Amino acid sequence: MAIPRAARTQRRTRIQEEKEEQILEAALDVFSVSGFRGSTIDQIAEVAGMSKPNLLYYFRTKEAMHRALIDRVLFTWLEPLRAFDAEGNPESEVRSYIRRKLEMARDFPRESRLFANEVLQGAPHIEDELKGPLKDLVDEKADVIRAWAKAGKIAKCDPYHLIFSIWSTTQHYADFDVQVRAVLGQDYSGAGRFEDAARFLEQLFIDGLRVKPTPSS
Amino acid sequence: MAIPRAARTQRRTRIQEEKEEQILEAALDVFSVSGFRGSTIDQIAEVAGMSKPNLLYYFRTKEAMHRALIDRVLFTWLEPLRAFDAEGNPESEVRSYIRRKLEMARDFPRESRLFANEVLQGAPHIEDELKGPLKDLVDEKADVIRAWAKAGKIAKCDPYHLIFSIWSTTQHYADFDVQVRAVLGQDYSGAGRFEDAARFLEQLFIDGLRVKPTPSS
DNA sequence: TGTAATGTTTACCAATCGGTCAAATATCCG
């Protein structure tokens, strides 16, 4: 008889790692498009190329699949913000943060949509992560930005809304890709788009944050 | 016997209008949270406070409900962009466009999420609207912005990405409300948030778009 | 090689899905 999955205390066989990888890859495909409620195990099974009970041998429930996926993706997703360096030059830090986020939107659009779907639907499965690790990280970086503003290195601004606006503008290209393509025309959706977006956003944020000469009042 | 719904050529009774209104209101509640696939007629029926067959008396299919909802919301949703005036002052036009979009995110978050869900999931039901009316409208306004840049009234920038960034930053407060609240702390989610966001975004876009003194090169 | 543990599949389950139907009820109007 098969050992109940709950009893497995540690990774064992090579085949387990491979199959779980295969499943999560398929789950990312499906969840990122339809969200949790709209996705079915059968869809994931079909994409993964294995039978439904076989999926459920590795992940006991649909929720378990979703959770494993979220956990795995969340860490890497916050990497760019974590790399945000208090000691660096403000302008180049912001610039490279934007570029990194934009690269992730280009290279990992499914991951972006996975989170977007989840948050959009009220974040029923990741509320704790948002209020915990995410908030802590943002709080920390907000302090950095505030210090920069206080030191006169960048214009005074609300650091939280600055971070929100960088998130939203960059992730927009992953989450709303269909709309972006529809508006720009499908021919113009290749490599050029990325560079245009990067150029625009860097200009917007860098110029928008540059310290303004105090108007002589 | 009841007249088949398809045969109804024109609005008739008061009760029809009321019930359809009631249904679409409930459908907005449900679709905006779970997306099309993730929503069920039973959920909508429960929210609407009527039986499932009764819903299906007014809208023959789930798709018909969704479509009616989209059609109704799309027009008003594009209103702010339509109001963008080529004859106006660029700075104040951008400013009031941002504010209007932000007001809509605050006052009609369900409508924003309805579209976000739909686009996120590949826009299977509104592809034509995106490539047609939406693209046309954006093209038109992009020309206006380009003309402003050419006339030296604002900094040179890609008008499409400018519009995208205004969309994304403003709608972010509706679509990712849970995340915003989690990061800011739930206490700080009331009226103050709106004003802070408005102030930040206006500063960002206005300063970012201001014509820069050409660096002496 | 044998055998125990691991991995896979077929058949199936109850619950829920979108949707239908006919009968029951409410409304309108002469």
Add this chain to the structure above:
DNA sequence: CGGATATTTGACCGATTGGTAAACATTACA
């Protein structure tokens, strides 16, 4: 009032849902 029309509902249908049971196949390893 009464009959025609419009509205509402309970019972039901086949398909799909998440998930299970157990037989079967494969692998690891002594």
